[in-house]
Amino acid sequence: MNFTWPVDYDRDVSDTQSDGRRPVFAAERRQRIIELVRANGAVSLRELAQAVHSSEVTVRRDLRALESEGLLNRHHGGATLPGELSREAGYTQKVSLESAEKAAIADLAGALVEDGDAIVVGPGTTTQEFARRLTRHAELAVVTNSLLVAQVLSASPRVEVMLTGGTLRGSILALVGSAAEHSLAGLRVRRAFISGNGLTAERGLSTPNMQVAGVDRALAGAAEEVVVLADHTKIGVDTMVQTVAPDRIDHLVTDDAAPRDVLDDLSARGVRLHVAEI
Template sequence: MFAAERRQLILEMVRANGAVSLRELARVVQTSEVTVRRDVRALEAEGLLDRRHGGAVLPGGFTRESGFPQKSHLATAEKTAIADLAAGLVQEGEAIVVGAGTTTQELARRLARVPGLTVVTNSLLVAQALAHANRVEVVMTGGTLRGSNYALVGSGAEQSLQGLRVSRAFISGAGLTAERGLSTSNMLSASVDRALVEAAAEVVVLADHTKLGTDTMFQTVPTDVITHLVTDEPPLADDRSATELQALADRGVQVTVASLNGVENLQASGGGGGRRRDLSPPLPVPRRHPHPGQPGGGMPGGPLRSAQLSGEASAARIADLAPRRR
């Protein structure tokens, strides 16, 4: 493929998806990431796209949101690795919330094997992945359907989450920076994500390396609220993503990186500077049982039930999800 043909294809992919990683571009045009990076620089010089950490985005500073069909085909291997690690954080009998997104959909497919689990979600795709799971209860919010990502949004979704208290929230987004935290390009989605986070004692962000260093219009979770980030290993030449990960760790976020060799837990730099990466054993991750009375104390198992929270019935149904003190 000639350089002009490669660059035209790269430009078409960025225009179709909003943001594409160098790794994905190299795979599609069947060349090296070094060559793709050179092509991206040339296109940026012409004002046709902007470079970002490990990828390229539409010009104009903030990235726009891709539709579900486009996002579902991006970074699929990375999302699978992230979902595998995140599923190991979920305990038997736990009550959690799971937001909308292609990565959280992958997580939901793995949660189907966790008995006694209660999952509250505004995502039709998450609910569908768990619909036939044995001994998993699915509770859906109310709201208005947003077709681009199959999520329920609006005041109905937010009101149905009031009074809810669960152990963890698993959410994704369009961008993640140490300075601003997690963000998305849609105001309604951002508002519901904030309501999901408010309901949880801990916040786990699932974001592949293409999201690192990307900033979008609406902040959903500031960095100091993020408990844990599960991500994939950035390309070797992508020093900026590695720097962003270190900055997140230095801000107190527990960063777990999926790699071919296992799981890397990135810790905050000490007084002497430099980065410390402790290579932990692969999954399964040991499961810790919370103390009685704390969030995440578990909920009784039972057959699958799908419920929708709406109107006055929402408050009563949500109250049942709160962990009971012994």
């Protein structure tokens, strides 16, 4: 925990540890290095060397060992906390995935919006793409719990954006939790445009996360009609928590690679289909 440094005064360059003072164990030094990196987020090699009273070569060696244990990340000139950087690699990869399908779906869904509408838009990459189309409409009121959707719409002055409150879920940049659900309680809009992780005819829309499911339910509950935006990779798959029952879904916008039988089942349950041709 706390280290008492036997002697901390000027150690000259040529000075060695021949004077009977207790040597600083390597483990102590490394512990100190980790503390420094954790405290500052990122520390330069030189600073570390000064701080632990060792040469830069030694610190480099330590950093190499610590990196192999996953305790920190090395960079040119120093080290940083692991995970602090290089984040979001997974997220943005999703954006470019099937972007043609998403764009086509978003285009088609845009036809379901009219000037002067009040709508709800849920989180997701498809709905984000959909939101981009909304800037053309005049006098739109959009309620969303997605920071990305809000940001997309922030530029257009003719769209009024209302964000729900709530705690931020960093992985999808959306607001969840009871505060988010509660802020939707008194709301009533015409249509909700939401996505999800899976859609089947039997169980409807679903998502693998409980908190996300709660808000999705609240989003759908605030609208008279529910529009689901889902590309073909989600049609026919079921995930953990059901969010919207099949008979509560009024429209489904998807692409023509979706399995035909599932679409037919959905249609039989009263879901109006909008299939984008890629």
